Amino acid sequence: MLQREAQRRPGAAFLSAKGIHKRFGALVVLENLDFSMSDGEAIGIVGPNGAGKTTLLSVLAGAFPPNEGSISFDGVDVTRRTAAERCRSGLVRTHQIPKPFGGMTTFENVFVAASHGNAASRDEAYERVVDSLSVCGMLGVANRPADTLGLLDRKRLELARALATQPRLMLLDEIGGGLTDGEASELVETILELRRRGIGIVWIEHIVHILLQVAQRLICMDAGRIIADGEPKTVMSDAEVVKAYLGGTPA
Numbered sequence: 001m002l003q004r005e006a007q008r009r010p011g012a013a014f015l016s017a018k019g020i021h022k023r024f025g026a027l028v029v030l031e032n033l034d035f036s037m038s039d040g041e042a043i044g045i046v047g048p049n050g051a052g053k054t055t056l057l058s059v060l061a062g063a064f065p066p067n068e069g070s071i072s073f074d075g076v077d078v079t080r081r082t083a084a085e086r087c088r089s090g091l092v093r094t095h096q097i098p099k100p101f102g103g104m105t106t107f108e109n110v111f112v113a114a115s116h117g118n119a120a121s122r123d124e125a126y127e128r129v130v131d132s133l134s135v136c137g138m139l140g141v142a143n144r145p146a147d148t149l150g151l152l153d154r155k156r157l158e159l160a161r162a163l164a165t166q167p168r169l170m171l172l173d174e175i176g177g178g179l180t181d182g183e184a185s186e187l188v189e190t191i192l193e194l195r196r197r198g199i200g201i202v203w204i205e206h207i208v209h210i211l212l213q214v215a216q217r218l219i220c221m222d223a224g225r226i227i228a229d230g231e232p233k234t235v236m237s238d239a240e241v242v243k244a245y246l247g248g249t250p251a
């Protein structure tokens with residue numbers, strides 16, 4: 001397993017991306033981007049539509065490779081590792097548009113993640129599923145066909161499936177998107193529980209006041225670059241951020 005290969009270096013970044021370029025044809029989406037974080041950190045990512053946030057998450061998770069640059073996770077160079085290999089080493093992502101396995105129940109969806117995401121015995125996988133469903137408030141819909149779930153439960157299922165892989169770092173892509181404030185607040189409680197378990201979080205979200213209940217550090221992206229990175233309130237009042245993201249002038 002990748003974790004066993006990891007050569008832990010004191011002070012080394014837990015997740016680090018260096019010199020990342022990503023192009024889709026002629027469109028440059030990420031440009032010479034550097035990013036790093038420590039174990040257990042909770043980071044929010046904001047930025048205007050098309051800034052490259054989801055593309056960054058996809059590159060970090062291994063959905064596709066960068067055109068240039070390198071990524072290391074827990075001391076291991078994972079640039080050429082697949083998403084499944086990264087998942088087994090503890091780096092997992094959720095998707096903006098949940099896509100549960102149709103024709104399976106909620107329980108079965110999470111069971112697939114628990115058994116394949118990080119090789120587990122059947123009993124261990126079962127325990128992980130029950131724990132994940134419980135943390136995500138889904139025990140009551142465990143036997144429902146996943147394709148009959150409403151949006152909030154589909155988002156919860158994204159979290160439960162990711163949690164069942166026993167991650168050390170979760171990359172969340174607009175998990176609050178499309179939800180009411182009340183529904184998004186329920187997800188915040190779950191994400192705070194993940195934090196209490198020591199799981200690191202990188203969360204892209206447009207609902208900023210929800211994001212700020214979890215993020216201890218905030219990154220703002222624009223046009224494929226990180227334009228601000230630091231303490232959330234400072235970032236949100238940064239003149240470049242206000243101009244790029246909020247389209248106005250600082251208060």
Ligand SMILES: Nc1ncnc2c1ncn2[C@@H]1O[C@H](COP(=O)(O)OP(=O)(O)OP(=O)(O)O)[C@@H](O)[C@H]1O
Pocket residue numbers: 024027029047048049050051052053054055056
């Ligand atoms: N697979 C792809 N092929 C071609 N272009 C793509 C692809 N994925 C993303 N893009 C383009 O890359 C740019 C950045 O997209 P991305 O989804 O990363 O932005 P984002 O910051 O997450 O935006 P949003 O907040 O709207 O989700 C956009 O112009 C998008 O159209």
